Amino acid sequence: MNNMWKKAGLALTSLLLGAAVLSGCGSGEAKAPKDYDFYIFNAKTENADALAEVVKKYEQENGLKIKVFSLGTTDSAETLRSEMNSSHKPAIFSTNIGGVAEWSESKAIMDLNQATNPELKALADKIPDSMRLSMDGSQNYGIPYNIEGYGLIIDTRMVDGLFGSEHTAAFLDDFKAATYDEFESFVTAVDDYIQSDKPGSVTLNGHTYKFAGEKTALTKELTGVFAEAGAEKWTYGDHMGNMALNAIFDSPVAAKNATEEQVDELQSPVEKVVQTLDLYSQHAAGMNGPAKRGPDYINSTTASYDVSVQLFASGKALLLKQGNWVYPNIAKLNTDILPYLTFLPIKLPLEQSDIKVPGLTVEKFNRSVPEFVPSYYAINTKVTKREQDLAQQFLVWLNTSEEGRKAIVNDFEFIPYNADAGVKFDNTLNNSLIAYKVAGDTLSNPFNGSPAGGSYWGQEVFGTILQENYLNSPKAWTQEDYRDIAKQSVQGWKDAMY
Template identity: 25%
Template sequence: MKLNKAMQSFWAASMVTTMAVGMVGCGGKAEAPASTPAAKEEVKSEAPKEEAKAEPVTVDIFQFKVEIAEELQKAIDLYTSKNPNVTINLQTVGGGDDYGAAQRALFQSGQEPTIFNIGGPQDVVDWKEYLEDLSDQSWVSTAGTTLGAVTDEGKIYGMPFAVEGYGIAYNKEIFETAGIDVSTIKDLASMDAAFAALDTKIKSGELKDKYPNLEAVVEMPAKELWVMGLHASNLFLNQEFATGMDAFKAKEVAFTKSADYKTYMDMMIKYSPNASTPAKANAVDYSTQVDQGIALERVAAIQQGNWIYGGVKNVDPAVADKLGFLPVPGDSIPLGVPMYWGINCKKSDAEKQAAKDFLNWLYTSEEGKDIIVNKFFFIPPFTGYEKYPAQDALGKAIMEYQAAGKTTPWVFMGYPTSWGEQVLGVNLQKYIGGEISWDEAIKAAQEGWKSSRQ
């Protein structure tokens, strides 16, 4: 996918482009192997020598994206079939599990992976001693301005996963059938009015014949701390912090849009199947929301991103193609890089090179590009994908928002370590469960932010 002027404008406006955080990773750039001129001596009567077989090497990958786990394994199988000396072991932890905590435990146990995931500047700080400098990789020149979050003093420590956007993914057909014009949704008040109208039609049984499973407007997976504490909070904290770097540098968080954040969270419960028993939302996970929710047309809308398309398609391709995005909380959607691939600089040269070779193949070969776009359903973070435009409904919707300049940044990459989930997210669960007030939840989150930045 070529970065046109609109895309370039997006990267300049919404990505963290100046995240030089003053850290030192392991070592400098990996040196390219010295080239040796081919021998020109004539070999007279000797039989030709057999080419030396490549030495066996094992690469362990520890990654967070459960949505691509199956297709990533298929990609690995394809790659290793062409490179039989390479063994690649894949482990995926994500969804309802805390990837960051699992990664820390893995390193502490001495089972360090070769390839692992890092987020923004806070992760560069936390993992600096394990990060290989990737500045000399060929894909760097095609990555636009996506590398600021993982750049320190000119050195690049991560390869971007993809470009992703999120908001309220919704079933366009259900809203149309209910006679709701989504173009009128511009803010929280107009979203509440639209949801109320749909809620009335669902409860009256008016939509039952066409959508027999439909029981509620939305589903909030409050069990998933990242949904509430990272993505939902970003909708409001990105109005307080212009970039992830601003969040990273901030010693305190004011929550200037706390009232709007509360309105939004309350709305996600009020129009859910758990409206009368909010505490039950704390048991709702990603699978319930996506695979058993919007994919089955049990709910009409959910807060998620374009990464859900593959999962919904696996359940019902027809439903997947009905999906689009509602902007939240205004006329825009957050767009950013979800994670970066990092390479463990403490591994052997052979392992590091094998890791780099695999990632290069995955993102720059024609086979790999097809996998990235048509199997992973990623929006590529690199140029050179002109022959591979987004084909899925949600990918296309993201590109439309981007082209229109209606995007906002992901600032949660600059939150303190684990704050979004283990501090803010946990306190939001307590609020939903009726254990504490909204003000108490926000105050606890503010104190957690401040103490982590002292």
């Protein structure tokens, strides 16, 4: 195991032991009897109300009293740590790949391979390897809350306007199958059409699409191809950094346990990501015309996440690189667009020699979208056996019963990690992710296993290098720039390993 993770785990264990000793010296209040059968600590703020309602139904059906605590903030680590070391510990708690080391080292998390409830064990066994919560791949520490994913979001009515509605379905299929070179030519041709009404055609997957002779009311509004958020390092550092990592690692666990040799292999994929970001930033949309690299490109008032969503929702940009979590934000700005949203895959100019994941081809990579688990339900082994048993029964009910699964989809509005083609949402982006999942065209989220936890490498290393030294300047990028950015980013990963 990576030395950094060992050291972090031991340090956290020491802190936990210290906290436990201190809490043992507390007052009589700490020893107050529990007035519930078991306790759920929920760190997913967006399903707080819905989870409370579902638990009420479960209580009524089973004659139980369940304590539910949902945070009003996404910063849950300290609060959870305090609860886990109190005399009233949660039986079910939220965690992810960034927190599993702490709870594994302190032996406070159940490996579901050893679950005493056979139904829960069977449920856990069906979690795909790439989605398992683990330290080294041998454990299975949690049941996924849901899956999320991201890609290039498009309003299909724009495709109608660009090429004719009779070609839209074929266009979407051909875009998914297209090569990077075809994608690059497509971006250039669309931007020429936007900026100068230049007629012409594009070729995707070997099929040619001619631009409409006249622009429609929608396509007249376009100012660029991409809605970019240069002020937000996570939108390119995490998202695009993760694309590079998928060429080398098939899961967060694999990235978390990376060897130095594997990290060195990131050099070429990161170069290819930078090349792609160069293309995006050369064809970005602004409110009143194209957006150009420079100070405004990284300014929080002109290039924030909110501005990028507004650019897309108002029809200024053809493509928005974001996840299904953006749907409510788009809905606040333009409800008309919602039925027409879908995901297209992010493409990279990879060669087969760049890819080290067994069985993954360039073609499959470029027709796939990343889908991953943001948070897991874990069971606390430090509570009583009865509480553990009740916790296992609840998770089985939530994820297998008709009422529980209906709550996940309709009330939580989450995509179940085991969703099939029969699961349908009003949310078109969720439906698009399910279609990719059913087709088997998905990548993972290895960036969550990068050193120092998730977003550190993506934002503070890769993202910072890009933002501070390249996106803030109008100068053209060269192949040497691609190599230098990648070299610095790879070294930043290695520096954080030890």
